[in-house]
Amino acid sequence: MVSFRREKFVPFGGPYGGDGGDGGSVILVAEPHQRTLASFKGRKFIAAQNGGPGGNKKMSGKKGEDRYAPVPAGTVVYEKKGDEKVILADLAVEGDKVVVARGGKGGWGNIHFATPTRQVPEIAKPGKLGEERELILELKLIADVGIIGKPNAGKSTLVSIATKAKPKIAAYPFTTIEPVLGVVDVGWGVFTIAEIPGLIEGAHVGRGLGREFLRHAERTKLFIHLIDGSSSEPEKDWLQVNQEIKLYSRDMAEKEQILVVNKIDILQVKENLPGIKKRLKGDGKEIYFISAATGEGVKELMAYIAKRLNELANIVKEEEKPLKVFRPVPVDTKETLTE
Numbered sequence: 001m002v003s004f005r006r007e008k009f010v011p012f013g014g015p016y017g018g019d020g021g022d023g024g025s026v027i028l029v030a031e032p033h034q035r036t037l038a039s040f041k042g043r044k045f046i047a048a049q050n051g052g053p054g055g056n057k058k059m060s061g062k063k064g065e066d067r068y069a070p071v072p073a074g075t076v077v078y079e080k081k082g083d084e085k086v087i088l089a090d091l092a093v094e095g096d097k098v099v100v101a102r103g104g105k106g107g108w109g110n111i112h113f114a115t116p117t118r119q120v121p122e123i124a125k126p127g128k129l130g131e132e133r134e135l136i137l138e139l140k141l142i143a144d145v146g147i148i149g150k151p152n153a154g155k156s157t158l159v160s161i162a163t164k165a166k167p168k169i170a171a172y173p174f175t176t177i178e179p180v181l182g183v184v185d186v187g188w189g190v191f192t193i194a195e196i197p198g199l200i201e202g203a204h205v206g207r208g209l210g211r212e213f214l215r216h217a218e219r220t221k222l223f224i225h226l227i228d229g230s231s232s233e234p235e236k237d238w239l240q241v242n243q244e245i246k247l248y249s250r251d252m253a254e255k256e257q258i259l260v261v262n263k264i265d266i267l268q269v270k271e272n273l274p275g276i277k278k279r280l281k282g283d284g285k286e287i288y289f290i291s292a293a294t295g296e297g298v299k300e301l302m303a304y305i306a307k308r309l310n311e312l313a314n315i316v317k318e319e320e321k322p323l324k325v326f327r328p329v330p331v332d333t334k335e336t337l338t339e
């Protein structure tokens with residue numbers, strides 16, 4: 001503000017205009033009880049409060065309030081730059097936050113501009129505009145265990161029988177906004193499990209939806225590789241899915257897999273079991289046999305997974321640090337406030 005002190009007994013009162021208030025910042029924060037990004041659907045604009053104008057009598061304007069927008073843990077924040085997207089933050093853990101748009105700086109009132117030779121400064125310095133950013137938010141599924149396998153292997157059925165989640169069997173309308181994630185309780189331990197649906201040929205080159213789904217599997221600690229025992233070539237199915245994963249990401253290909261043959265309730269599958277065993281046993285791994293439909297063998301499988309997750313947690317505890325959070329440095333106020 002530009003103003004001058006005018007009072008009866010104060011001749012030459014001098015400049016009296018106060019500073020403008022800083023604008024608030026927009027901050028994304030990972031909060032408990034946030035499970036999805038549904039609240040951002042169709043949302044166009046999130047703004048923090050403006051700073052208040054400077055006033056007479058050297059009064060500074062009010063600082064604008066920051067705006068906190070809650071997101072679920074596992075949200076990855078990108079800035080959209082043309083066709084590119086640049087990662088700003090990975091809000092992996094509850095409490096993680098990132099300032100995505102810094103508030104503007106309030107201007108300087110004319111009280112700052114009086115000098116011995118310029119006693120009637122009719123100038124004020126305008127404030128700086130706040131930042132504006134276009135963001136892309138992605139929710140990475142953070143399940144402990146991902147179920148991979150060809151379509152119809154029984155992945156959805158297994159999730160529904162092992163947890164209280166109610167995925168649609170067969171036609172699975174997967175969206176990145178509402179991933180289906182179930183909680184398995186084995187009595188002495190709890191873990192989360194999620195179906196990685198639609199792993200189809202060509203997934204790694206972005207054909208179909210496979211790539212989208214795989215992206216969500218990156219952080220699982222291990223995979224259940226579910227094989228349809230009633231398939232004409234279970235071994236081929238198994239190799240094909242592995243090949244897809246390898247082409248997508250080497251890291252994911254190295255992730256531990258538990259081999260599980262499903263649908264052993266079917267008579268023909270039962271009869272073929274010795275043959276399936278022999279062919280899959282090729283890499284010397286233990287194989288579990290279940291029926292997701294009747295529940296046979298599921299309890300044992302889940303107990304084994306809980307045990308294995310405990311072991312893995314002990315191994316990685318030391319080396320695995322939480323993902324870094326991007327915290328922009330504060331604005332250099334000096335630059336803003338000098339003429």
Ligand code: GDP
Pocket residue numbers: 149150151152153154155156157158168169170171195197262263264265266290291292293294
């Ligand atoms: P997804 O595509 O891997 O998710 O497979 P779904 O869970 O949707 O199952 C595909 C089909 O296989 C459905 O018709 C299920 O009812 C059936 N199915 C799943 N598990 C079993 C099982 O253990 N035994 C039998 N007989 N059928 C099963």
Ligand code: MG
Pocket residue numbers: 155156157168169170172195197
């Ligand atoms: Mg399914």
